[in-house]
Amino acid sequence: MIIKEFSRLCGCNPQTLRYYDHMDLLKPVKVDQWSGYRFYEEELALLNRNVDRSGLSKEAYLRSLITGKTLQEKPLPEFYGVLKNLREINTSLNQIAAKANAMNLIDTPKYWANVSELQKVIGKLMEEAYR
Secondary structure, three states, X not given: OXXXXXXXXXXXXXXXXXXXXXOOOOOOOEEOOOOOOEEOOHHHHHHHHXXXXXXXXXXXXXXXXXXXXXXXXXXXHHHHHHHHHHHHHHHHHHHHHHHHHHOOOOOHXXXXXXXXXXXXXXXXXXXXXXX
């Protein structure tokens, strides 16, 4: 498969593939001596597609594969909206609690335990999303 076909398959332009070749990130299977055409295998196109889906750089993606990390696709855009909403709720709860505390209407240790629990849940969501 020539560079033009390969670039269509992996969703990037031929110049990017030439740059990857120059940087030794993605070498073609064969370069024709006479024409200079670069030939690629479909597996390389699949690799590029998976790198794009992961949201990582090619180097980070390959490093993750080598070290045996389980890769996931990057989270859907809706995930970031939900995460933003959770953070806003957390901020609102902090503001409400500060006022209630100033009026001696809140059990401070219990409040901070709940805040800590919410932060742990948000941390777990982030960890799952970026694993």
